[in-house]
Amino acid sequence: xxxxxxTYGCTANLGNSRExxxxxxEMGHSPAQIEEAxxxxxxxxxxxxxxxxKISSRIRQLQGHRLVLAGCLIAALPGSADGIDCIMKxxxxxxxxxxxxxxxxxxxxxxxxxxxxxxxxxxxxVNIAEGCLGRCSYCIVRKARGRLVSRPTxxxxxxxxxxxxxxxxxxxxxxxxxxxxxxxIGTSLPELLEEISGIRGRFKVRVGMMNPDSAVPILAELxxxxxxxxxxxxxxxxxxxxxxxxxxxxxxxxxAEEFLSMAARLRESLPDIGIITDVIAGFPGEGEEDFxxxxxxxxxxxxxxxxxxxxxxxxxxxxxxxxDMPDRIKKDRSRELxxxxxxxxxxxxxxxxxxxxxxxxxxxxRDGTVxxxxxxxxxxxxxxxxxxxxxxxxxxxxxxxxxxxxxAVRF
Numbered sequence: 240x241x242x243x244x245x246t247y248g249c250t251a252n253l254g255n256s257r258e259x260x261x262x263x264x265e266m267g268h269s270p271a272q273i274e275e276a277x278x279x280x281x282x283x284x285x286x287x288x289x290x291x292x293k294i295s296s297r298i299r300q301l302q303g304h305r306l307v308l309a310g311c312l313i314a315a316l317p318g319s320a321d322g323i324d325c326i327m328k329x330x331x332x333x334x335x336x337x338x339x340x341x342x343x344x345x346x347x348x349x350x351x352x353x354x355x356x357x358x359x360x361x362x363x364x365v366n367i368a369e370g371c372l373g374r375c376s377y378c379i380v381r382k383a384r385g386r387l388v389s390r391p392t393x394x395x396x397x398x399x400x401x402x403x404x405x406x407x408x409x410x411x412x413x414x415x416x417x418x419x420x421x422x423x424i425g426t427s428l429p430e431l432l433e434e435i436s437g438i439r440g441r442f443k444v445r446v447g448m449m450n451p452d453s454a455v456p457i458l459a460e461l462x463x464x465x466x467x468x469x470x471x472x473x474x475x476x477x478x479x480x481x482x483x484x485x486x487x488x489x490x491x492x493x494x495a496e497e498f499l500s501m502a503a504r505l506r507e508s509l510p511d512i513g514i515i516t517d518v519i520a521g522f523p524g525e526g527e528e529d530f531x532x533x534x535x536x537x538x539x540x541x542x543x544x545x546x547x548x549x550x551x552x553x554x555x556x557x558x559x560x561x562x563d564m565p566d567r568i569k570k571d572r573s574r575e576l577x578x579x580x581x582x583x584x585x586x587x588x589x590x591x592x593x594x595x596x597x598x599x600x601x602x603x604x605r606d607g608t609v610x611x612x613x614x615x616x617x618x619x620x621x622x623x624x625x626x627x628x629x630x631x632x633x634x635x636x637x638x639x640x641x642x643x644x645x646x647a648v649r650f
Contacts, residue, residue, distance in 0.1 A: 240268045240269070240277045240278065241268070241269050241270070241271035241275055241276045241277045241278075242260075242263055242268055242269070242270060242271065242276055242277065242278045242279075242280060242340075243270065243271055243272065243273045243276035243278070243279050243280070244256045244259065244260055244270070244280045244282060245273070245279065245280070245281050245282065245297070246282040247281075247282065247283055247284040247290065247293075247294055247310070248282075248283070248284025248286060248290070248310070248311065249284070249286075249413070249448075250364060250411055250413040250447060250448075251366055251413040251414055251415060251447070252282055252284060252310060252311070252332075253364055253413075254364035254365065254366040254411075254413045255282060255310070255331060255332040255333060255366065256280075256282045256332060257363075257364055258332075258333065258334060258337070258366070259280070259282075259332045259333070259334075259336070259337035259340070262334050262337035262338060262341065263337055263340065263341055266338075266341040268341065276304075277305065278305045278306075278307060278326075278340070278343065279301060279304050279305065279306050279307070280306075280307045280309060280332070280340065281294070281297070281298060281301075281306060281307070281308050281309070281310070282309050282310040282332045283308065283309065283310035283311060283312035283313055284310060284311050284312060285310075285311040285312040285314075285315045285316060285379050285380065285383060285553065286311070286379070286380060286553075287548060287551040287553075288551040288552065288553070289551065291312060291316075291319065294312060295319070298320075298323055298325075302323075302324055303324075305326055306323070306324070306325040306326065307325060307326060307327045307328075307329065307340055307343070308320050308323065308325050308327070308328050308329070309328075309329040309330065309331070309332040309336060310330075310331065310332055310383075311331070311379070311380055311383035311384065312383075313328050313329060313330060314330035314331055314382075314383035314384070315379050315380070315382040315383035315555075316379075316554060316555075326343060327339065327340065327343060330383070331369070331383065331384060361406070361407060361408040361409055361601050361602065361627055361628055362407065362408075362409045362411060362601065363402035363405075363407035363409070363410050363411070364410075364411045364413050365395060365398045365399055365402065365410060365411070365412055365413070366390070366413050366414060367389065367390055367395050367412050367413065367414050367417065367420050367431065367447075368387060368388060368389040368390060368414035368415070368416075368417075368419070368420050369384055369385070369387075369388045369414065369415075370384045370385040370386045370387045370388055370415060371384070371386075371387055371414075371415040371416040371419060371450075372386070372387050372416065372419050372422070372453070373415075373416065373450060373452075373490070373491075373492070374490045374492075375489055375490050375491060376488065376489055376490040376556060376557040376558040377489060377519070377522070377550065377553065377556055377557075377558040377559075378553070378556065379553035379554070379555065379556055380415060381415075382555060382556075384415060387416070387419055387422065387423050388423065389420050389421050389422070389423050389424045389426075391424065392421070392426055392430070392431055392434055395412075395431060395434075395435075396434050396435060396438065399435055399438055399442075399444075400438055400440075402442075403438060403440040403441075403442045404440070406628070407442065408441065408442050408443065408599060408601065408627075408628045409442065409443055409444075409445060409599070409601060409612070410435075410442055410443070410444045410445070411444075411445045411447065412431075412435075412444060412445070412446050412447050413447045414447055414448075415448070416448070416449055416450045416453050417446050417447040417448060417449040418449035418450060418453035418454040418457060418461070419449070419450070419453040422453075427457055427460065428446070428449075428457060428461065428464075429457055429460035429461050429463065429464040430460075432444070432446070432461075432464035432465075432467070432470065433464060433467075435469065436464070436467040436469040436470070438469075441628070442469070443469060443470065443471055443599060443612075444469055444470050444471065445471045445473060445616060446465075446470070446471075446473070446474060446475075447475065448475040448476075448477065449474065449475070449476055450476070450477065450491075450492075451476055451477075451478065451491075451493045451497060451498050451501060452491065452492035452493045452497075454474075454476060454501060455493070455497060455501055458501060458504060458505075462504070462505065462508045462509060465509060465512070466509070471513075471612070471614065471615065471616045472509050472511060472512045472513065472614055472615045472616075473512065473513040473514075473515075473615055473616035474505065474512065474513070474514055474515070475514075475515040475516075475517075476498075476501070476502075476514065476515075476516055477516055477517035477518075477546075478495075478498045478516045478517070478518065478536065478540075479491060479517060479518060479519050479522075480495075480518065480519065480522060480525070480529065480532075480533050481495045481529075481532040481533035481534070481535060481536030481537070482495065482525070482528075482529035482530075482532040482533060483495055483532075484524075484529060485522050485524065485525050485529050485533075488522065488523070488524055488558075488561075489519075489522060489558075490557075495532065495536055498536070498540075499536060499539060499540065502514060502539075502540045511614065511615050512615055513543045513615035513616045513617055514540065514542045514543055515542060515543055515544045515545075515546065516537075516540070516542045516544075516545055516546070517545070517546040517547075517548065518533060518537070518545055518546070518547050518548070518576055519548050519549075519550050520547060520548065520549050520550065520569050520572040520573040520576055521549055521550045521564050521568055521569030521572055521573070522550045522558070523550065523558060523561035523562055523563055523564065524561065524562070525564070525572075530572055533576075534575070534576070534579060537576075537579060537580070537583070538579070538583075541583050541587060542580075542583070543584065543587060543615075543617065544580070544584065545576065545579075545580040547573055547576045547577055547580070549566075549569040549570065549573050550563070550564075550569060580640075581640045584640035584641070585638075585639070585640050588617070588638035588639065588640065588642070588643050589638050591617070591635045591638060591643045592635050592636070592637065592638055592643075593634075593635060594634070594635050595632055595633065595634045595635075595648060596613045596614075596619070596632070596633055596634075596635065596645070597613070597614065597630060597631075597632060597633075598611035598612060598613045598619050598621070598630070598631060598632075598633050598645070599611055599612050599628075599629075599630050600621065600625045600626065600627055600628065600629045600630075600631060601627065601628075602627065603627070604620055604621075607622075607623070607624065608620050608621060608622055608623075609621045609623075609624070609625045609627070611625075611631070611633070611645075617642070617643060618641070618642035618643070619633060619635075619642065619643050619644070619645050620642055620643070620644045620645070621633055621644075621645055621646070621647055622636075622644065622645070622646050622647075623646060623647050625647060631647050631648070632647070632648040633645035633646060633647050633648060634646055634648050
């Protein structure tokens with residue numbers, strides 16, 4: 240049978256979708272374009288109210304098709320799908336739920352149609368854990384994914400090896416808090432990275448999002464692991480606020496100074512490291528002084544990218560009971576944060592101009608260009624042809640807040 244999976248949310252969710260796709264293909268079913276699918280699987284996200292509205296609207300558009308609803312939104316808020324015409328509602332899209340879907344597809348007679356050839360994809364995702372140890376007062380994801388359950392190291396290594404042997408060049412290690420990996424099974428993230436670094440083949444690894452309170456205790460070992468040529472020198476570490484008062488209300492488990500100290504140590508040890516962080520604008524009780532602390536922290540750290548989210552009440556979370564400030568204040572603060580990030584990103588990317596970098600070509604771009612990643616995961620648009628999966632030398636000739644542009648020096 241033919242199936243189509245539409246995914247919302249984080250890299251871990253995308254990893255879940257790819258795992259389900261692999262299971263369905265093992266069972267003899269085939270991925271297809273949405274217009275030709277016998278079944279449409281929506282892998283949902285519950286992180287914000289805006290995302291929930293977007294998904295609900297999409298599901299209404301697809302009414303009349305054979306739908307399976309899965310993912311964090313269904314797991315955390317099953318009532319959100321009340322009144323929706325679908326053949327199945329599932330929680331997290333894992334191997335077990337994919338087998339249930341396979342049974343549904345087996346009950347559907349085949350119909351003729353044209354399958355699209357799969358595109359070339361050099362990026363693979365390996366989910367290394369499910370759930371987390373955090374108690375963030377605003378987060379609904381833990382309600383969906385539960386407490387931390389790490390995959391055994393040998394299982395992760397086998398998954399990476401299979402992807403590398405299939406020609407995958409970039410491995411993304413995904414979960415809700417990568418730095419917490421292994422604390423429940425007697426190992427650690429740096430030990431996992433050391434094992435992965437020993438795999439033979441041509442590939443690089445991007446470590447997934449991690450919380451500061453989990454990263455600080457393993458920071459020395461993590462820095463050492465990131466020095467491996469197998470690893471992108473890149474980390475995604477959400478700070479969420481620069482105010483200790485707000486961080487305490489968020490239940491984040493660290494102080495702003497700890498984040499600043501961690502970032503400084505990373506930059507001192509790995510000067511070219513790429514750092515991405517997240518900030519919530521307008522958390523309940525955030526005053527002007529709290530917001531200024533956040534702006535000051537960002538100016539000090541100068542992250543390569545800032546993911547900015549306006550606070551959104553999520554049902555059943557402690558923060559949902561707090562007074563929610565007017566949207567206009569959240570919008571104003573979000574705009575101010577965005578202006579600061581664009582200013583810093585412009586300056587940071589401009590520093591690459593004139594440099595020659597080794598970059599890994601990962602996908603086709605527009606107008607004869609290709610897209611690549613340099614050692615710290617900065618995005619590079621290369622003017623001129625190059626083979627996917629090739630590592631080339633490129634001279635940076637321009638930049639903007641979102642990526643740098645370069646010309647190949649040699650192929």
